[in-house]
Amino acid sequence: MHGFAWVNEVLNRIEKSAPEEGVTKVHMIYIVRGALSHYPKDEIEFAFHTLKKGTICEDADLIFEDKPGIVRCLKCKYENEWHIYEKQCEKCNGPIEIISGQETELFKIEGM
Ligand SMILES: [Zn+2]
Secondary structure (H helix, E strand, O other): HHHHHHHHHHHHHHHHHHHHHOOOOEEEEEEEEEEOOOOOOHHHHHHHHHHOOOOOOOOOEEEEEEOOEEEEEEOOOOEEEEEOOOOOOOOOOOEEEEEEOOOOOEEEEEEE
């Protein structure tokens, strides 16, 4: 359950930074999540709804901004959007590496 640790860290960070920005109640939390993120969306949501109680984010909603995963072929350098179960380059069957889409990041908060 890595998602719990991640959400816990994000909530702690917001709890510290929001008051510095004059926010006493958070309404929206935007999270950028790549298609290849290690944290499943439902796990993040479940962790969030469990951990937010009693925090400045208690009444906040989570909004996900999805980013595609991008892979590149090590052989022919062809770049393509990642699809589930894809392990090889679709042009030359060469091995592929992930170049983006693994991130899960707090993007911004809205509150008052
Ligand atoms: Zn290739």
